[in-house]
Amino acid sequence: MKKCLGLVLFLSLLSAATMAQKIGFVDSEYILNKHPDYKVKQQEMKSLGDAWKKEAQNLEKEIQEMYNELKAEEVLLTEEMYDERMKSIREKEAAATAFNTRVFGINGQYFQKQDELMKPLQSEIFDAIDKVAKRNGIAIMFDKAADLSMIYTDPVHDYSDFVIEELGIEENK
Template sequence: MLKCLKIVFFLLLVTSAVQAQKIGFVDSEYILNKHPDYKIVQEELKKQATAWKKEAQNLEKEIKEMYNALKAEEVLLTEDMYKERMEDIRQKEKAASNYNTRVFGMNGEYYQKQDELMKPLQSKIFDAIDRVSKRNGIAIMFDKAADLSMIYTNPVHDYSDFVIDELGIDESSVNKEKEAQGTENTTEENK
């Protein structure tokens, strides 16, 4: 009986402790899109990716030109010369494949560059989330944009705008910027 009473008392303590904890969530994707530095990071990453893609396309173009030259001269080449040219083409294809893997593959230069550019911004956002959580007495903060499935979220528990305020992002300037971009896109579409 005493043992059963201890278990009930323990469960009551745990239940009351859990009920006293405050839980909230943020949408890191929403916060990132509101942050002005995110656009700068995206533009820089896009510029670098474009340069890398152009290099990959140049390699593919060289390979195609090598195949075309081989096909045009095929009748004039000896068997050894043909094999030598085919080996050169295979080496170029291998180099192109290695380049694509090195740049765009898993943990490639593209993802390393993305990580390098995003890390300072993510750190700022995480620090702001930490300060908002502590200020509001939040024990557990979820990220709505993460892989964690959130079937229902009550907007009352959304602290994303608090984080945006903590980062010092002026909502009105972000909204004006979006409106200006919308106007530019509409103007370009009408041309």
């Protein structure tokens, strides 16, 4: 009987300790926007993306011009000449599609470059979050900017500014 009572007491203390764990949250979007490197990396991605978009638009423009030339000269062309021109247009279309897939497709160059630029920054922020959580005895840390739905958040549990401080970022007020 004493063993059973001891077990019940132990389990209730364990349960109370578990319920007393501190929970906090950060807003990674807010933290990223405060980080000076983030704006630089965003600008680099924008410039690169704009250059690739322009290249894709130029390919589409060339294809449209090829179609327009074909249409204008269609009556003067033999069937073989027409077929040869259509073949060239299809090859150009295939090249444009391949370019778009290679650059903007899943695991394309654009997303690989974005990952390459952002991974070190994300790692730095994660390390800072880890330090803040450990220093403040937080058992569970949520990210307000993630897909997790947070209907209400009490600002007293927001550790974003502690993470910014841990990263050594000066507040520009």
